[in-house]
Amino acid sequence: MSDLRRFRNPVLFNEWKMRMRTNRSPWIILLYLLILGAMTLTLIFFMTNGGNYYNPNDTRELFMMLSVFQLGMICFVVPGLTAGVISGERERQTLSVLLTTNVSATRLILGKWLASLSFMTFLVITTIPLYAIVFLYGGISPAQVIKVFGFYVITMFGIGSIGVLMSTLIKRTGIATVVTYAVVFGYAIGSSILAEIIKEFIRYQRRSGGMSSATMPEWPDFLHNLNPLFAMLNIFDEGPQTRLGNVDPYAVYCLFFGIITLICLLFSIYLIQPVKPRFRKVKEEQ
Amino acid sequence: MIQIQNLRKRYGKMEALKGLSLEIDKGTVFGFVGPNGAGKSTTMSILATLLEPTSGRAYVGGYEVTKHPKEVRKLIGYMPDFFGVYDNLTAEEYLDFYGANYDIPAAERKQIIPQLLELVNLTHKRDAFVDSLSRGMKQRLGLARSLVHNPEVLILDEPASGLDPRARIELREILKELRDMGKTIIISSHILPELAEMCDVIGIVEEGNLVAFGRVDEIYSKMQEQRVLRVRLLDRVDEAMTRLREMPVITKVTREGNWVVAGFTGNDEEQVELLRELAVSGYPVAAFNEAVGDLEEIFLEITKGVGS
Numbered sequence: 353m354s355d356l357r358r359f360r361n362p363v364l365f366n367e368w369k370m371r372m373r374t375n376r377s378p379w380i381i382l383l384y385l386l387i388l389g390a391m392t393l394t395l396i397f398f399m400t401n402g403g404n405y406y407n408p409n410d411t412r413e414l415f416m417m418l419s420v421f422q423l424g425m426i427c428f429v430v431p432g433l434t435a436g437v438i439s440g441e442r443e444r445q446t447l448s449v450l451l452t453t454n455v456s457a458t459r460l461i462l463g464k465w466l467a468s469l470s471f472m473t474f475l476v477i478t479t480i481p482l483y484a485i486v487f488l489y490g491g492i493s494p495a496q497v498i499k500v501f502g503f504y505v506i507t508m509f510g511i512g513s514i515g516v517l518m519s520t521l522i523k524r525t526g527i528a529t530v531v532t533y534a535v536v537f538g539y540a541i542g543s544s545i546l547a548e549i550i551k552e553f554i555r556y557q558r559r560s561g562g563m564s565s566a567t568m569p570e571w572p573d574f575l576h577n578l579n580p581l582f583a584m585l586n587i588f589d590e591g592p593q594t595r596l597g598n599v600d601p602y603a604v605y606c607l608f609f610g611i612i613t614l615i616c617l618l619f620s621i622y623l624i625q626p627v628k629p630r631f632r633k634v635k636e637e638q
Numbered sequence: 639m640i641q642i643q644n645l646r647k648r649y650g651k652m653e654a655l656k657g658l659s660l661e662i663d664k665g666t667v668f669g670f671v672g673p674n675g676a677g678k679s680t681t682m683s684i685l686a687t688l689l690e691p692t693s694g695r696a697y698v699g700g701y702e703v704t705k706h707p708k709e710v711r712k713l714i715g716y717m718p719d720f721f722g723v724y725d726n727l728t729a730e731e732y733l734d735f736y737g738a739n740y741d742i743p744a745a746e747r748k749q750i751i752p753q754l755l756e757l758v759n760l761t762h763k764r765d766a767f768v769d770s771l772s773r774g775m776k777q778r779l780g781l782a783r784s785l786v787h788n789p790e791v792l793i794l795d796e797p798a799s800g801l802d803p804r805a806r807i808e809l810r811e812i813l814k815e816l817r818d819m820g821k822t823i824i825i826s827s828h829i830l831p832e833l834a835e836m837c838d839v840i841g842i843v844e845e846g847n848l849v850a851f852g853r854v855d856e857i858y859s860k861m862q863e864q865r866v867l868r869v870r871l872l873d874r875v876d877e878a879m880t881r882l883r884e885m886p887v888i889t890k891v892t893r894e895g896n897w898v899v900a901g902f903t904g905n906d907e908e909q910v911e912l913l914r915e916l917a918v919s920g921y922p923v924a925a926f927n928e929a930v931g932d933l934e935e936i937f938l939e940i941t942k943g944v945g946s
Contacts, residue, residue, distance in 0.1 A: 362738035370726040445722035449783070452686050452716045453739040454708075626688045627707045 363455060363463030371471055384425065384475050385482075391421050392482050415486045416588045419500050422479060423507065423584050427540060430472055430508055431532035434515025436525035437464035438624065443525060457625045461516060461617060469512045476504055499587050499602065507580055510609035511536050513616035520620040540580055547575035577601040578608050639664040639791060639822045640685065645694035647680050647846075654680045656846035657694065662824065662839065664790075667817050669837035669854075670826040677846040678826040679719060682795045685824070686716040698791060712740075715784030719796040719826075725769035729760055729779055732768050733786055740787035754782040758812055774805030781812060792816065792823045799827075810836065866929035867909070869898045872922035881919065885912065899929070 371377055395417055399410050438461075441447040450460065483497070515532045522528040550572040576582040576591065583605040585591030622628070640662040647655040655677045662668045670678050683689040684696050687707040695702055701709040724732060730751055737747040755761045758778035763771060771779060777797060784792060797813075798806045814836050816823060825837070834840070840857055842850040850857065871878050879898055882888045887904035902909065909928070916923050 360738075362735060365738075366724070366727075366735045369731075370724060373726045444724075445718070445720050446724065448683075448686075448688055448718055449716065449721055449736075450739070451688060452711055452714065453736060454711060454741050454787075455739045627690055627704050 361459050361463040361466075363450075363460055364467050367463065367467030368470070371467065377471070380429075381475060381478055384429070385478055388418075388421060388425060388479055389482055392418050392485065396485070411486060411492060412588065415483075415492050415496075416585070416590070418482065418486055419584060419587075420581070422476065422504065423580060426472065426476070426504060426508055427511060427536055427580065429475065430468075430511040431515050431529060431536055433468040433472060434465065434512045435519050435529040435532040437468055437516055438519040438620070439523055439525040439528045440519070442523055451624075451626055457621045461520075461620045461624060465512055465516045465617065468515070469508050472508050472512070473505070476501070496587060500584070503584060503587060503602070503605070506606050506609045509613045510616075513613040513620075517616040517620045517623075520623045543575050543579040544582065547572045547579075550575070574604075577604050580605075639666070639699060640668075640824070641695075641697040642681065642685075643695045643697075645681065645684065645696055646692045647677070647684065647689070648692045654846055655691070655694075658843065658846065658848050659694075660841055660848055660851055662822060664822055665820050666838045667813075667823045667825065667836055669834065669840040670824060670843065671840060672826075672843040676843045678843055679795055681843070682716075682793050682824065682826065683718075685710075686714060686718075686793055687711055688716075712787070713789055714791045714793055715787070715789035716793045717780050717784045717795060717797055719799060721780055723768040723776055723779070725767065728765050728767055729755065729771070730764045732779065733782060736783050737786045742787060750786065750788075754785055757785070757815065758782045759808065772805075774801050774808065777801060777805065777809065778812065781809070785816075790822060792821050792825075794823065794825045796826055865902045867900045867902045867912075868925075868927050868929050869900070869916070869923060870896050870925035871898065872896070872924050874921055878916065878921045881916070881921070885915075887912065896924075902928075 392414075395414055399414060438447070441450065451457075455463075486492070487497070511532075514535055515528075518528040518532045518535070519525070522531060554572065577586065582591045583601065586601045586605075640660075642658055642660050645655050645658040646653065654675075658677065658681060670681070672678050680689065684691050684703060685698060687703050687710050690704055695704075697703070698710045699713045701713070703710050724735070727735065733751045733754060734747055737750065738744075742750065752761065752764075755764055758781055760771075760775060760778055760782065763775060768776065768779065781794070781797065784794070794813075798809055801809065813823065813825070817836055834854055837854055839852065840850070840854055841848055869878070869882075875893060875896060875898060879891050879893060882891050882898065882900050887902055887908050889901035889903055891898060891900045893899070902912075904912070913923070913926050916926075
């Protein structure tokens, strides 16, 4: 019983309760479904050319488009959900009181992070009927669907942890949100641009050194694997694909975002503590 | 119960606490007085484990606040000067949330919460959303929240600020009840005279220094030893100040525009003599009176400039 109590997180339960009580939540769900639904139905309309015939071979493309739209929505919604979790408490003047309770910094950060992500997961789950429309036409393997949803979860974890970190670092929610968007979109665009710049730089060096640029190293392309858009396209065997040995690019992406998540959360936990742990002093005392 | 030893806190170049030391026994109601920026909230934040001191030590129940914050948090109930509430929760849910944060089992919380609401006279607002409560009610709810885990020490930073007279009286009654329950209470306030009757010990802090500390009756008798005279002059203010400083019944002289404020240890006859001497010396005295203020005001007057 006491072991179970350790995992109970009052912050998480309270967040759920409060979030679902606001008038904003149903509106967010409605808007999310409307946007994604409109995109899907518009795509289906154009693919059928407004007629009655639908080519089942196009299903894969439609599923891919829907998945990319969903990814775009996740990148857009998650910073908004997470970048105010700590700064919001600070602005509301509830953080100091919370920090004087038994709630540890770890429980507080994890509670806030999970509460926001669970709402995002709920949003993604509400879109399953849209996927069902696409699934109806066949041509998609269940493994691919599972992979795509797993990809969403790991991306949400990563972006969400960046939002929580910014919210802990920056006092004002508005600024924290803008910085989170800048980091997320900067990374999404920047990682691929960086790959191209590196490739161009190597090409230039080889040319000026009189070497052939025909055998370019593959590692700059590896950066594409860490880019959310290209990593998603990789699931469908599209986009620039680079494998390092036998390592699956999907696994690399999951590992990379897992590490980002861990670093951001650990850093947030450290930062939020009013009295920082004194590792060195404790050691000295021992 | 509480020991503060040579506590210093620096914010950049500004030193908020300059070696504050004091000791508060178990079951004492301690009143912390001082003007804004004197260091009261800083001291309380350090005791509440929310702030690390630059140097010095603070202990609550034998635990040093920076080394054992978890243990200290179990012992204290903290109510900051400004605090927010979760508007989407009812009064009962609000207390339940904090009870859960203190790992109190749900069944126990169900028993405690009605008792707390009764203590702070909010039983009738049990199902009301927190945002619908008045400021005084929110303050009382905050007090109930700080008591949810039955702490031994209560740290209340300006609990009466912004409250109307009725709400202040209600708060004072609750604090009296808590005192009777044997809690150690640290309370800072600008309206100390109102709370003086329930404070056992008072500490006056100014510019990060503790300038007075003692039992309320001791401080009252000290006050009677030293009165404050205010003299308004039309001219020659500095000369008059020099003359006053030479007088044995005058302890400290400060200037406020054309007013000279002087600590006075003499009796009524000596006061008459002092006025006569000023007039005979040709100082243009336009007004002469004895400062009539409350406990806090007079004390701040007496201790003005001590820290600088």
